[in-house]
Amino acid sequence: MKRSSFTIASYVLLVFAGGVAVGGFGYHLYTVKTVSATSKRKTPEQYRRAYMTEMQQRLKLTDTQATQVEKVLDETRDRYKEFRARTKPEMEKIQAEQTKGVRGILSDDQMREYDKMRAERDAKRKEGFGGGM
Numbered sequence: 001m002k003r004s005s006f007t008i009a010s011y012v013l014l015v016f017a018g019g020v021a022v023g024g025f026g027y028h029l030y031t032v033k034t035v036s037a038t039s040k041r042k043t044p045e046q047y048r049r050a051y052m053t054e055m056q057q058r059l060k061l062t063d064t065q066a067t068q069v070e071k072v073l074d075e076t077r078d079r080y081k082e083f084r085a086r087t088k089p090e091m092e093k094i095q096a097e098q099t100k101g102v103r104g105i106l107s108d109d110q111m112r113e114y115d116k117m118r119a120e121r122d123a124k125r126k127e128g129f130g131g132g133m
Contacts, residue, residue, distance in 0.1 A: 048073060 042050075052073075056066055099118070103111055 044077075 052066065052069070055061055055069060059065075061069065102114065106114055
C-alpha cells in the first residue's frame with residue numbers, strides 16, 4: 001500500500017511539531033529558577049525592622065503609635081526570652097534523655113559517628129542563627 005505525499009508530509013510535520021514541543025518543555029524545565037535553602041537568614045532585628053516598616057506603610061501609623069507598637073514588641077521579646085530561659089533546662093534534659101536512648105542502641109563505631117553527626121548539626125545550627133542566642 002502506497003502512501004501519498006500528503007500523508008508523509010503530515011507525519012514529518014507531526015514529528016517536527018512534537019520535537020519542538022518536547023524541546024520547548026525541556027528548555028522551560030532547564031531554565032526555571034531554583035530556590036536555595038542555604039540563603040542567609042535574617043536576624044531578629046532585621047525581621048523587626050521589616051515588620052515595623054510594613055506596619056507604618058500599610059497602617060499609616062503615627063509616630064506615637066509606632067512608639068507604642070515598639071514598646072509592645074520590646075515587652076513581647078522580653079517575655080519570650082524569659083520563657084526560653086525558664087524552659088531551657090527542661091528542654092536540655094529531654095534532649096539529653098533522647099541522646100542517651102539513641103546511644104544505648106548504637107554500637108561503638110556507630111556512637112563515634114553519631115557524636116560526629118551531632119557536633120556537625122550543632123555547628124550548623126549555631127551558624128544558621130548567627131552564632132546562637
